[in-house]
Amino acid sequence: MAYQVVFQPDDISTEAGDGELLLAVADRAGLSIASECGGHGVCHLCRVIVQQGRIRPRDQDEIIEITDTPREVLACQTQVAGDIVVQVPVESRVADFAEAIAASLSPPAAALLASPLSPLVQTATVKMPSPTADDPEPDRERLNRAILQQQPDWSPLTIDLPALRRLPLTLRDADFHASVTVADEGHSHRIIQTNAAHDRPLYGLALDIGTSTLAAEIVNLGSGAIVAAAGLPNQQFRYGADVITRIIWSQEHSDGLEQLHQAIIDTIAELLQDLCQQCSIEPEQIMTACCAGNATMISLLLQIPPDPIRHAPHIHAAEHVPVLSAHQVGLPIHPQAPIFCMPAVSGYVGGDITAGILAMGLFATDKLSLLVDVGTNGEIVVGNKDWMMCASCSAGPAFEGAGIDCAVHATSGAIQNIDYDPEDDCFTFVTIGQTGPVGLCGSGLLELLATLWRAGVIDRGGKFNEELDSPRMRERDGQPEFVILWSTENATGRDLALQQADIENLLRSKAAIYAGITTLLDQVQIPVADIEQIYLAGAFGSHLNITDAITLGIIPDIPTPRVAAVGNTSLAGAYLALLARPARERAANVVAGLTYIDLSAAPQFMDEFIASMFLPHTDLSRFPSADTVNDKTNIVQG
Amino acid sequence: MSFELPTKQWPAQVNTATIGATAEEGGTRTSKVTVGGETTLPFLHFEGQMPHPPVLAMEVLDEAPKGWPEPLMEPFADVLGDPAAWAQKCVEEYDAELIVLRLDSADPFGTDASPDQCAENVRAILEAVGVPLIIWGCGDYDKDNEVIPVCSQAAAGERCLLASAVEDNYKTIAASALADDHLVIGESPLDISIQKQVNILLSEMGLPRDRIIMYQVTGAVGYGVEYAYSILERTRLAALGGDAMLSMPMLSIVGSEILWEAATATVFLHGGTDILVMWHPEAVQHIRALLADLMAVS
Numbered sequence: 001m002a003y004q005v006v007f008q009p010d011d012i013s014t015e016a017g018d019g020e021l022l023l024a025v026a027d028r029a030g031l032s033i034a035s036e037c038g039g040h041g042v043c044h045l046c047r048v049i050v051q052q053g054r055i056r057p058r059d060q061d062e063i064i065e066i067t068d069t070p071r072e073v074l075a076c077q078t079q080v081a082g083d084i085v086v087q088v089p090v091e092s093r094v095a096d097f098a099e100a101i102a103a104s105l106s107p108p109a110a111a112l113l114a115s116p117l118s119p120l121v122q123t124a125t126v127k128m129p130s131p132t133a134d135d136p137e138p139d140r141e142r143l144n145r146a147i148l149q150q151q152p153d154w155s156p157l158t159i160d161l162p163a164l165r166r167l168p169l170t171l172r173d174a175d176f177h178a179s180v181t182v183a184d185e186g187h188s189h190r191i192i193q194t195n196a197a198h199d200r201p202l203y204g205l206a207l208d209i210g211t212s213t214l215a216a217e218i219v220n221l222g223s224g225a226i227v228a229a230a231g232l233p234n235q236q237f238r239y240g241a242d243v244i245t246r247i248i249w250s251q252e253h254s255d256g257l258e259q260l261h262q263a264i265i266d267t268i269a270e271l272l273q274d275l276c277q278q279c280s281i282e283p284e285q286i287m288t289a290c291c292a293g294n295a296t297m298i299s300l301l302l303q304i305p306p307d308p309i310r311h312a313p314h315i316h317a318a319e320h321v322p323v324l325s326a327h328q329v330g331l332p333i334h335p336q337a338p339i340f341c342m343p344a345v346s347g348y349v350g351g352d353i354t355a356g357i358l359a360m361g362l363f364a365t366d367k368l369s370l371l372v373d374v375g376t377n378g379e380i381v382v383g384n385k386d387w388m389m390c391a392s393c394s395a396g397p398a399f400e401g402a403g404i405d406c407a408v409h410a411t412s413g414a415i416q417n418i419d420y421d422p423e424d425d426c427f428t429f430v431t432i433g434q435t436g437p438v439g440l441c442g443s444g445l446l447e448l449l450a451t452l453w454r455a456g457v458i459d460r461g462g463k464f465n466e467e468l469d470s471p472r473m474r475e476r477d478g479q480p481e482f483v484i485l486w487s488t489e490n491a492t493g494r495d496l497a498l499q500q501a502d503i504e505n506l507l508r509s510k511a512a513i514y515a516g517i518t519t520l521l522d523q524v525q526i527p528v529a530d531i532e533q534i535y536l537a538g539a540f541g542s543h544l545n546i547t548d549a550i551t552l553g554i555i556p557d558i559p560t561p562r563v564a565a566v567g568n569t570s571l572a573g574a575y576l577a578l579l580a581r582p583a584r585e586r587a588a589n590v591v592a593g594l595t596y597i598d599l600s601a602a603p604q605f606m607d608e609f610i611a612s613m614f615l616p617h618t619d620l621s622r623f624p625s626a627d628t629v630n631d632k633t634n635i636v637q638g
Numbered sequence: 639m640s641f642e643l644p645t646k647q648w649p650a651q652v653n654t655a656t657i658g659a660t661a662e663e664g665g666t667r668t669s670k671v672t673v674g675g676e677t678t679l680p681f682l683h684f685e686g687q688m689p690h691p692p693v694l695a696m697e698v699l700d701e702a703p704k705g706w707p708e709p710l711m712e713p714f715a716d717v718l719g720d721p722a723a724w725a726q727k728c729v730e731e732y733d734a735e736l737i738v739l740r741l742d743s744a745d746p747f748g749t750d751a752s753p754d755q756c757a758e759n760v761r762a763i764l765e766a767v768g769v770p771l772i773i774w775g776c777g778d779y780d781k782d783n784e785v786i787p788v789c790s791q792a793a794a795g796e797r798c799l800l801a802s803a804v805e806d807n808y809k810t811i812a813a814s815a816l817a818d819d820h821l822v823i824g825e826s827p828l829d830i831s832i833q834k835q836v837n838i839l840l841s842e843m844g845l846p847r848d849r850i851i852m853y854q855v856t857g858a859v860g861y862g863v864e865y866a867y868s869i870l871e872r873t874r875l876a877a878l879g880g881d882a883m884l885s886m887p888m889l890s891i892v893g894s895e896i897l898w899e900a901a902t903a904t905v906f907l908h909g910g911t912d913i914l915v916m917w918h919p920e921a922v923q924h925i926r927a928l929l930a931d932l933m934a935v936s
Contacts, residue, residue, distance in 0.1 A: 460842065461805050461835055611831035618831045620838070620883075 004083045007031055008051070016080045017280050021058065022048060023075040024279035026088070027225050028201075033088060039076035039229045039278065041412065041433035046075040054082025059412075077433065108361030109576060109583075118184070118581035119204055119221045120323065120338040121287045124151055125179040125197045128171075139167050143194070147180060154182060154189040160336050163191050170194045181287055183338045184581075185323065192336035193287070203227070203279075203286045205333060206578045207268065208352060208571040209293030209301060210234065211243055211376035212400040213409065213539075214267050215571050218275045218286065224579055228278035231409060232271050233402075235263040236300070241397055242376055243296040247310045250300065260300045261330070269332050286333035289326065290578035292342040292570045294350030294377055302329060302341075309347035314598070316347040319591060340577060343587055346596040348392035353379045355573020357590050358583055360535045360566060362388065367532040370517065372555060373569065374399055374442070374538035378513045380520050381594070382531075388590070389524050391597045393516030393605070398505040399442040399539040406484055406496040408439030413491060415444040416543045418484075422455040425470050427484060430543075436491040440484070442539035443565070448484065448498060449506055450548035453615050457482060460615045462503040472497075510554045511612035517556060518612075519605045523597050528556040528622075534563045542567035550625060553616025557623045645685040648878035652676040652912075653885050654690065655848050657736065657821055658770025659797040667796060668768025671735055673851075673912040674887035679874065680910050683935045691933045692907055694922055695736035695772060695915045696728040697893050700751075700759045701743040713919050721759050722766035729767045732919045733926070736770050736799075739763055744776040744785045753788035760789045764796060772799040772823075772915075779807040790814035799823055802853055805836050812843040821849040823889060828854050828869050830876065830884070837883045847882065851913065853889045856906065859898040863905050866890075870909030893917025900924040907932070 002015045005025050014029040023046055026033045033046045041058070051070045056063050056079045063081045064071070070087070105113070126146035129135060137145070144157050159167070171178055174196030181193040181202065202221040208214065215231040239249040239260055250256040272283045291301065295316035299306035302324075304317045320343045327335035342351025353373060362369050364385050371381040378395035381388055401407030408414045412433035418440065419428050429444070431437050440448060452458045457465060457473070464480040466473060472483040474497075481497040490496055521528060534555055536544065544565035550557050566572075576583035599605045611618040616626045654674040659665025671693050678686025702719040703711065717724040721739060728734040739760065743751035763771060773789050775782035786800055787810060795818065802825035803811045815822045824840055826833035833852055840850055852873065856866040870888060877885035890911040892903045899921035903914050907929070916922050 459839060461839055463806065465809075467809070607831065610829055611834075613831075614835045614838075618834045618838070618883075 003080055005029075005053075005080060006085045008085060008087045010088075016084075018081065019056070019079045019277070020280045021076060021228075021278055022055075022073070022078045022080065022084075022086065024227050025080060026075060026086075027220060027223070027227050027279070031088065033075050039226065041074050041077040047072055048075045048078075049073075049087040050078070051085040051087055053084030053086075055079065055084060056081040105359060105572065105576070106361030106365075108364035109359050109572075111364075112358070112576055112580050112583040112586060113224065114580075114582070117221065117224055117579045119202070119288055119579050120290075120340055121181055121183050121192070121202055121204070121221065122151075123179055123181050123202050125177075125199070126150055127197070128176040128178075130176050139171055140164065142176075143167065143171070143178065143180065143191075147182075147191075151182075156188045157182070157191065158188060159191040162336060163194055167194055170196065183288070183323075183336070185338075192338075193334065200285075202288075203281060204578045205272075205275075205286050205289035205331075206571060206574040207289055207291045207293075208355075208568055208574055209264060209291055209297040210352070210400075210570070211246075211294065211297060212237065212241075212397040212402050213375075214264075214271060215568055216268070216271050216275060217571065217575060218279055218281070219575060219578055221288070221579065226575070228275040230271050230274045230278070231411065232267055232274075233409060235267045235270075236260055237402070239263065241402060242394060243294065243306075244310060244394075246300070247296060247306045250305065251307050257300070257303055257305060261303045264297070264301050265330050265332070272332060283332055284334050287337050288339070288578065289331060289333060289337060290340045290342070290574045292351045292355040292574040292577075294352055294375075294379075295344045295347045296350075298341055298344065298351060314347035316344060316350075319343050319345065320588065340584060342574065342577060343591040345390065345591045345594045346392075348377065348598075349379050349381075349390045349594070349596055351587075352570035352573075353381060353390060354587050354590055354594075355571075355577070356535075356537055356569035357381060357388070357573070357594070358576050358587055359569040359572035360537075363586060363590050365533070368526070368530055369533040369535065370521075370531050370555075371535045371537060371569070372513065372517060374509075374513060374536065374540060374554075376400065376402075378509075378516055378538075380513075380516050382520060382524060382526065388594045389520065389597055390594055391516060391520040391523075391599045393512045393599060395509045395512045395516075396505060398502075398509040399445060401439075401441065401445070403505060404445065404498075404502045406439050406498055406502070407445060408441060410441035410541055413438035414441035415439065416441055416541060417545065418444050418447050418451060420448075420451040420455050420457070422457070425472065437485055437489070437496075438491045439496060441541065443541050443544040445506060446510075446540060446552065446554070447545050447548050449503065449615075450545070450551050452482065452498070453552070458503060458615075461613075462507045462615065464500055464503075507613055507615075510552055511609050513554055514556075514612040514617070515605055515608035516599060518608050519599050519602050520597060521556075522604065523599075523602060528558065531556065531558055532562060534558065535566045535569070536563060537566045537569040540565055547625075550623070551616060553612060553614075553623055553626070557616075557625050643684055646678070648678060648686065650878055650880040650882075650885060652874070652877050652887060653848050655821060655851060655887050657772075657797055657799050659795060659819075663797065665796045666764065666768075667770055669735070669770070670797070671770050671913075676874075676878075676910070678878065679871075680908055681932045688933070690912070691929060692912050692914060693735040694733075694925060694929075695738050695889075695913055696732060696734035696922065697738045697740060697891075697915055697917055698724045698728065698763070699740050699742050700756065701749060703742075710918060722762040725763045726766045729769055732922050734769065734922070736772055736913065737763060737767060738772040738774055738915050740774045741776050741785060741789070744778075744781050746776075746778055746781050748776075750781075753785045756785050757788045757792035760792045764793060770798065771796065772801060774801040774823075775811075783807070783810040786811050787814045790818045790820055793820070794818035797821065799851060801825070803836060803840055805832060805839065808836065808839055809843065812840050812845050815849065816844060821851060823851050823853045824886070825853045825855065828856070828866060830854075830869060830872050833873065834881070834883045837886065841883070847886065850886045851889050852884075852886045853891070856890050856892075856902075858892070858902045859905065863902055867905050867909045870906060870911060874910035887912035889913040889915065891915040892921075900928075904928060
């Protein structure tokens, strides 16, 4: 069932399938609509005006018929449900989508994307003369000659067997007018697919494989446009919450490694289903992928026994994984698609961090910078263009919502900002996509802790004030809890509450991160005050209230303009490496210059950890700016 | 050339705390105990002051101990089960400067005595002896939160030391101490950070710093005394270094450790403890003699 979508004022007309997102349709039509949130309905840059036709709000059944009154919608949150005429306002347009993405990256990272884009696959369309008795050259040589005429750099040119098998019929069906997809292998090129001539774009997959969460984007390799984005919990969760338990599982069960591998593949397959539906393509149309993840996740993806990572001296199988084919890895995209894995410096500081360093441009900055990636494992990088040191700490999956009843994945309906007013005993909040609330994501959980502490609902040790005069303060299963949203106020149909054990998990996570930061800084003998820039990446997303992060003592107390919440830098780095050879080369360069410090060899880590299990910290003098939160804190000076 | 002993000037000193209120302060104690005030590490008289020597407290249980070894029970055989008489014996025969009343009978998994029954024993001991009293709960948070307020009220104005406030349970005990003018023991599991956290939490309840005593659960010789010593010493170094939230006097329990009581007490004294809670009269005697030696400025 195809509908006609007309974009004004360009009067570009294109066909669209039922349920296709307007943003994806526009991209396919060659129109660049601004979007920086990966289609999550968060950045609100993709506003368009539907002048007439039938649309459907994303993932809902209700169909809206627009006749007289034009309606403003977000292109990423609106599906096609009939013939439509859409007006694209000037402010929602960008001449070059890659430029728009680049604007949200650090300048050095954006420079890596300098055109032309250089993904691992490229395409060429050639027309050859049909063979005759006088021109009896075989098909492959005929194709090679035509391609090399157009792309002399691609020599030597090889071909995969599956592509060769299809070549004779494809060429004849297409009347010797063919499009080829070629994998760039550095020293040579390899034909991985031949089709009848077409001008469809190539797509690639940028993938962040986290211990608790996988996030992915489908990217138009020609324009750099992100045409679909999604995230899902890692199905490996059933084998353990952290990498250590999973490594043990892989070792202690005869098919453990296979199970863990399959769980990642299954999660990716589920992600692809969602992604491909968003942009109306088939998984086989994805011709390359770039994976960023910690060393254990990459080992499990590739079915490499990860056990040595667990034991001192924590050695991982490979810093650089060679470029592999999707069918070797088991990725359900085009079988011959080349797969690039971000290089990993150590068993506990993986390719996700290399990606983060790329995305934040640490490799090119003069400023002494700190990159803190908050995930199930917290990783910390300190340095600048001249030197970089890194460390990791086990933060636990709390800020990713695992094991916390009122937490959800950072998708539509997740509360990302929240504030509690003790006077009126009410919460105000913002959800992703501005839809009805379903729970809290990482930044929401963090802000919740901060606001509850400010309001005196919890004390510095994170314990509830059970004498509080509020119906929200109650007991369940012998545990105190505080109701955030009553069943009537949220979409889950039950009361959403924060429990005492949840707070303890969150405190442990925040303590591990802060202890990791201070122990690393201590090892390199850099005082906190010297840090010129902190990038807070990972579970908190990019909409975090920085003051709250300092109030809780997750990061050191430095002036807030020096701190930025930067979201998923692992995925951003994977995006860069997917699109640009300079980014892949830079990644190798970064890893070569990154020194890993094992904090488990630093006895002060445990001391720091316990001292950090307090709001904001046992040593209150380290957090002068948090003093204003509670006027009784001046007792430390007294 | 004469040798000059190098000395160190510390930027801060240990807080003082006074336990017990005499008639002058509105109480009924015949003596009171002031601890703390050290300006240097223990017994370094050449370097600084120890204005208040460490004191010896003795333990009294509010019910007869079960399954304790004979040699330990023997000195108190005639008073077991009668806390007032037991306390009297400690003070009159063994010169205890403080009495610790342990409310073991309140344990919900034991006798499960009511708060009023416990308060009765508190009154009886206050009647029987004139030294200041330390009232120690049974350790069950919920039960302590019922018992301590009633006992605290029964002893209102006597400036007792209520025990113990821990990170997970400090509010009720701090509120009682504020209401009835007592002091509080902040307890931590041998961790200097958690100790400081407890002190901050108590302070944020409005309890002045001179009404907090620190107790870091300790182990006897053969049971990790080295670590206990290092925690006491680190805490004391922090206090002298100017950490206001670790500058309270410290208490150590030696008696219930049973083993090597005098040896353990000696170690803790050198770690900087201000109040020793002891059991066996002979060990008390040894330590009293040792203290006299250590406090004598040569």
